Every structure is written in C-alpha cells, then in structure tokens.
Amino acid sequence: MPDNALIIQSSPHFRDKDSVPRIMYTVIIALLPAVAASVYFFRLRAIGVYLSCLAACLATEALFLWIRKKPFRSLWDGSVVITGLLLAMTLPPSVSLDIAVIGSVVAVAIGKQVFGGLGHNIFNPALVGRAFLQTAFPVAMTTWIPPATLPVDALTYATPLGNLKFQVAVAQGTLTPIKELFSGNTGGCLGETSAIALLLGAVLLLAKKTIDWRIPAGIIVALSAFTGIFWLTDPEKFASPLFHILAGGLLIGAFYMATDMVTSPINSKGTWIYATGIGIMVGLVRLFGGFPEGVMYSILFMNTFVPLLNRFFRPRILGERRAAS
C-alpha cells in the first residue's frame, strides 16, 4: 500500500446509505399506484400525457444543464422525473399534448432551473408549470371528461368539486359519493382521483420517513377543522370534511407536493404553520373563492413563506435560555 493512496477527508467517516437519488426514486415508487390508477381510469389519454410531460421535462433539464455547464448526472437523480409525473398527474385527462409539453418546459425552466436547479427553487416546479397553464389555457385546464369506467356518454363532465361549487349538489343530493372518491371512479385531474392509490404510496413515504408526517397531518387537520365548522352549522349547504379531504387534489397535494423537501420548512414549528396555512387556504378557496379547487394556489402561496419561516424559527440550542414566557 503506497502512502499516497490513502484518502484524506474530514470526519465523520461513516455515512448513512440514503442519498438524494434514493429519496427521489422512493417518491417515484410511491407515485406508481396512483399512476397505474390513472391509466386504468383514463386509458390511452393518460399514457400520452405522462410520456409528453416526462420527455419534455427531461429535455428541458438537459438543455439547461448544458447551457449552465453542469454535469448531466443530475438528469438521473430522479427529481426531474418527479416533476414530470406530478405535473402530468395534475392535468385534466382531456388536455392536448402540446399544452402538456408547454407546461413541462415552464415547470423545469421557470420553476426550477432559473433558480439554480435542484435544491434552490422556491416554488414546487410542477405547480409552477400547472399555474402557468391554468392562466394561459383556462378553458382546456377546466374541461373534464368522465373516466372510461363510467357508463356516461358525455363530452364534458363535472369534477366532484366543480359539482359542489357550481351546482347546489348538497341540497339536491347529487354530490359524488365518498366510495367513488375513494376508488377514483370519478372525474378530475389524471392522478388526483383515486384516494386509495395515493394513500397506498403515502404509507410507503411515511414508513420510510421520506416525507415529514407533520405536513399532511397539519393540512388535513386544518382543512377538516375549517370545513367542519361550516358543515356542522349547515349540513344542507356545506359538504363534510371527509368529502373535502378525498375530493380534488387535496391528497396528492398534501402527501406529494406540499411535502417537497426543497420548498417546505426545515424546522418543526415552521412546518406546522406552513401545513396549517395550506389547509385553511384550501378551505377558504373551496368555500368562498372563485375556483372550485385551491390546493395548487395554497401550496404555492405557502411556499413563499418558507424562507421566512426557516429564518424566524431557529430551533433552541442545547443550553440556550428558554424564551421568557
């Protein structure tokens, strides 16, 4: 053994096996049940949207890495695949593929790379792409079709939340049944409809501690409390908290988007505020806003507070005097 062959590095010399790519691939695996469910419910359309988003996201990332003279290895760290999958899952199944491609380019370019790539973005990239599409193509982004499994012969179809918002569904008793929301046999964005598939993946993420449980817990509790108060005062007019949890993009948002490590707080106090903020905002938009759904804007809105929360809530250092109460 020649002496100069010894590696010199600063301590510690042990490292946990977990790595950035491992975390990203765990999230991808967790998303697979929901991806499979969307392919089951929306067939070829789903596959088309997934492939367009993935291809466009990877191509945009590669282009930017080349322009920024960065190593191409971050193409394979899995983060851009998550962006592509999540964006596709938040698009209506009937969306045209060129819109999906435009959304993907915006998501990776404006949502991630302009900030400096993985780890530096302020907003969830997939949601930046979706927010852009929502503004640029408002009609295409709010036109829904029924799943292939429903015997409805209609060109357009209302999502459970649209039904709640624009028709007096609760009073008329035409609200989408909880059972359908649970299985996903209803209209909506590609990946958001099947609660059971999303929860299956969420169990994996929680068990592996890939995501912080405080975020989905905070969102769900805050939303339940907010919508629950109104439901209790007038169950003839308002939907139950359980309906709000299972309908729309709440679950995919709470477990897969708000939990994005890069754009969520790093301390527990900040995390609780962030999660509670999202839950209340979703409730506000759904009950009193102009849109039927508010998960996307709520997460993007709370993303803006993350740097502030990280700075404001410095954990107490061991031996530091507790703040006088």
Next chain:
Amino acid sequence: MKTKTFPHGIHPPEGKDLTADKKLEVLPPPDKVFIPLHQHFGNPAEPLVQKGEEILLGQKIGEAKSLFSACVHASVSGKVLSVDGHNHPLGKPVLSIAVANDGEDRVHQDVKETEDPFSLDPDQLRQKVREAGIVGMGGAAFPTAVKITPPKDKPIDTVIINGCECEPILTADYRLMMEYPEEILKGAELVRIATGAERILVGIEDNKKKAFDLLQKKANSFPAEILLVKTKYPQGAEKNLIYALLGREVPRGGLPFDVGVVVQNVGTVKAVWDAAKTGRPLYERALTVSGNGFKEPKNLIVRIGTPFQAVADACGGLKEDVNTVIMGGPMMGLSQWALDAPVIKGTSGILAWTSQKPAVEFDCIKCSRCVTHCPMGLVPTQLMKYVKYGQLPEAESWGATDCVECGSCQYSCPAKIPLVHWIRLGKNQIISQKRKKSA
C-alpha cells in the same frame, strides 16, 4: 428500568462485534518511539531532555509550563535520538522526542507507590494528576488537572464517569470496564475527592450490558451509581450525557462546572488511579485496532509514541487494498496520510478500511435531516451556507461555536455535503477574528 437518553442523535451501525470479546493485549514496546510534546488541548510541553541523553521509563521529558498544558513522560528506557519535528496524527509535524528503546524498561526513581491514595487531599491529588500528564482519554485530550479544579464559586455535586463509548467500532473502553472495573471505580472515587463532589454516576450504553452488570457488582463500596443509557450516538458527548443522566443543560458557551458536574472518561479515571497508586505517569493507553483493513482486529495496550506501523504489524498488518486509515472512531476520528505518526494520549483507536469511495455530493435539498438529528439543536445546513458565503456574525448567532463536531448531521445528509467541515471552518474563522479584535 427505563434507560436514560438525550433528544435527537443517530443510530450508526455499531460494528463492535469485531473486537468486543477480545481481551486487551499488551503490545511489546517497539525499538523506537516518537513522543510528541503536544498531545493535548492547550500549549505544547517544553522539552526537558537533549539528544544523546539516557532516559528511564516514566521519566518526565516534557514540562507543562502553562495551566492549559500537560507533562509528557518517557514510555521506554533508552537513548534520546533526536528532539525534532515528527509526523503527528493531527497532520502537521510536531516537536517530538525520538527514543531508541534499550528493551530493559528501567523505571525512573520518581515512579513511587503510595500506600493509601484515598488519604490524599484534593490539592495533592490534583498535583499527582498534573505531574502524571493525564489528559482526557476519550479523544479530546483536555488536561485532567484543569478539569478537576473547579472554580471556588462553582460547587460540584456530581462526578459523571463516561463509559458510553458511543463511537461505533471502538471497544477499548468496554474492555477496560470488563478487565479493570475496580481501578476505574477507585479512580472515580479519587476524582470525587479532588472535586469535593457528593456522588459518582457511571453512564454505560445498553449495548454493553455485561460491563454494566460487572461494575454494578463492584460498586457497593463506593458512593457510585451505575446507570444504563440508550445506545445512541453521541450519547457520550459531554453535554448530552449530562442532560441524559441529570436533565441539566450546560449553558451555551459554558462548561460542566456551571451545572455542578465533572465528566471523566473511564480510561482517564483508570489512569488517575494508576498515577496515584503506583506512581506510573500516563505513558501507555488502551486502544482498539479494527476495521476491515486489518487482518486481525485487536484491543491493545500500547506505549505512547509507538508508530502506527508497529501497531498495524502487531495486528497482522494492513490488507493490500486499504485506502483509509483513521485515528479515533469513525464518527470523529482523523484521517491519516501516513503510518509513521505515533500513538498519542488521545488515540482511542486505529481503524483501516479497504476500497472506500468518496461520496458524490449534491446540492442541499433542505430535507432537514441534519436539523432532526443534531444533538445540540443547531441547523447545520444553514450554518454551512453562512460559512460558505462569509456571513460569520450570522453563523455565530445561529450557534456555529456550539457545534461539538459529532458528525450526526453529515452522517444523515443524503446530499453528502461535508457539513462538519464547513462548520469547523466557520468556528476557526470566528475564533481567529475574535483574537484579532482583542489583540
């Protein structure tokens, strides 16, 4: 019984089974030893001998001239070959005394037995400890005489004996507890007398149940209580152990004195007993030689100044494809670039691994694992950024100088960022800036 512990921390693989059941073997002193005059926290000792001089085992060859320093003694008898710079485990050459061993271990006249060390008063005990050159043997090598001299306004009620050995792989402290339980308890009692404390608490991680049982059996005749603590890193870090055992928090920037506690490693109190009873100064220590790079991992008692190469030879030598050698434990140990550095008072182990690959680094994804695991309640990723971009005042107010460099953050970092390296850099810059200001 509920095991005590502290919040946060990590569970690295233990890897102690390689050597846990191997008894301490005495390594015969090598032909040549290199005894550095700086093996401790503080100022180097001043040489007392010259080239060509004949010296005896246990003879004082380096004098501690200031309070934060420690005496250095000959670990063999023989002729001084040189007093010159020699490679040191810390990476830079240090003024060292090279001695050709005559193989006779002729003992110096100052090494005298004391009939009843328990009858010594605190000042006499401190003097013995200082003259014997004893330093903290857990790795930090802080002069023990300073540690057992509490300021007058800070009464000490508890002496904590640290038998956690929370570093993975290392088993030398465990072997000391198994083979010298009485010496450890007697040494602890001497420290208790010297500090005027009322009681002794011995903290042992629950993966060393045998040592716990043995010490408990022997503890009857001492005001000592043996306590199990959870096996979790860094359970043996001074401030965390105090919190685990007593629920007291050492104030930021403070010392254990501030909460009435003195913490000593098991190896240190054994050295205190040896020095007080037999008069033998600190010229040898127990260490673990392990890792997959050694053909025969062992626990050894080695003379200070023995080159790493001689230790490796005693353990079957290094394997061909070894590319990492560490002094200390895997969490806080120091990388070695050559094997001619000698064993010093703070060498708790020598570890070697084959075919280690440097980690591929990513940008921080703010996963917050470093925050979750930091035993001091710091935000390592934020500290790293402050140091990287030169914002030292912010780094200081966010607690850079509170970092104990345990490495829990870097261990759990999925982006493989050298967080400890950055924080250490920041600490040094903050301290040197302060020095400049006060100068």
